[in-house]
Amino acid sequence: MIHHPLFPLSLLACMALSAAAEPVRLAQTPVVSPDGSLVAFSWRGDIWTVPAKGGSARRLTTHPALDTTPVFSPDGGQIAFLSEREGGRQVHVMPARGGQPRQLTFHTEGYDLAAWMPDGRELLVTLVRDHSWMRGSRSARMALLDVSERKAERVLLDDAAAECSVSPDGKKILFVREGEMWWRQGYRGARAGQIWLLDRGSGECRQVKAEATECRFPLWKPDGSGFYFTSNRDGAFNLCEHDLASGRTLQITRFKTDSVVFPALSKDGGT
Numbered sequence: 001m002i003h004h005p006l007f008p009l010s011l012l013a014c015m016a017l018s019a020a021a022e023p024v025r026l027a028q029t030p031v032v033s034p035d036g037s038l039v040a041f042s043w044r045g046d047i048w049t050v051p052a053k054g055g056s057a058r059r060l061t062t063h064p065a066l067d068t069t070p071v072f073s074p075d076g077g078q079i080a081f082l083s084e085r086e087g088g089r090q091v092h093v094m095p096a097r098g099g100q101p102r103q104l105t106f107h108t109e110g111y112d113l114a115a116w117m118p119d120g121r122e123l124l125v126t127l128v129r130d131h132s133w134m135r136g137s138r139s140a141r142m143a144l145l146d147v148s149e150r151k152a153e154r155v156l157l158d159d160a161a162a163e164c165s166v167s168p169d170g171k172k173i174l175f176v177r178e179g180e181m182w183w184r185q186g187y188r189g190a191r192a193g194q195i196w197l198l199d200r201g202s203g204e205c206r207q208v209k210a211e212a213t214e215c216r217f218p219l220w221k222p223d224g225s226g227f228y229f230t231s232n233r234d235g236a237f238n239l240c241e242h243d244l245a246s247g248r249t250l251q252i253t254r255f256k257t258d259s260v261v262f263p264a265l266s267k268d269g270g271t
Helices: none
Strands: 028-032 038-043 046-051 067-072 078-086 088-095 111-116 122-127 141-146 154-157 162-166 172-177 194-199 205-209 215-220 226-234 236-243 249-251
Touching: 028 067, 038 067, 046 067, 067 111, 078 111, 088 111, 111 162, 122 162, 172 215, 194 215
Parallel strands: 162 215
Antiparallel strands: 028 038, 038 046, 067 078, 078 088, 111 122, 122 141, 141 154, 162 172, 172 194, 194 205, 215 226, 226 236, 236 249
16 A cells, blocks of 8 residues: 555545445545545546545546546636547546536547646646657656647647646746656666756746655645655655755655655645
């Protein structure tokens, strides 16, 4: 079992499904609603929600294809997610309480979904449009996708970017470059992931956190003063906090075997 301080997957193990008395195990891609009241996650190829305090999980999608990576809109009224129901991984959006999904993208190479922009009008995605030996983070580009109408994506960074996080004011984006597979513990070397910052106003990118080991999964703090991230400096990934002004880093958890991965945070930072 993976330990996760902001969203303990152990909680999911004791939640009964509304449709059957079956516990949810090995839930994936958890995300917290803006008000901290709900958690959305993918399980058995579909999207589900559950009260953050615990309770019965509610199934939002039912399809033979894989549905994954839910992301709440800023007002909590919609959920964007990825689905393979049309072949490639395409972005869909649906009401957070359930309803008919609407497909937003149609490119055969597919997309990876990162976040909603604070105004709720666009989604931050990463995409691959060139031939590559690996359809992964090392070749993905960062772009904005319009939610209301079908149009070409607006490329923000024509270079490798993954695990993106948008600042509360939408003006800056944290992202990861390089990095080994997230389940590999204790890696040290030239391919260790680093955290970078894109300033949308100037277009400048700069490295803000790098170690001999992996720095992954950045999450902006609600006040924009810094971010949370995970580091495997102790072998397993642990949660850390980094202050942008001072450059100081504080390690929050100290797990020795299980890792903190895919952390999630509510808009107010309370959940």
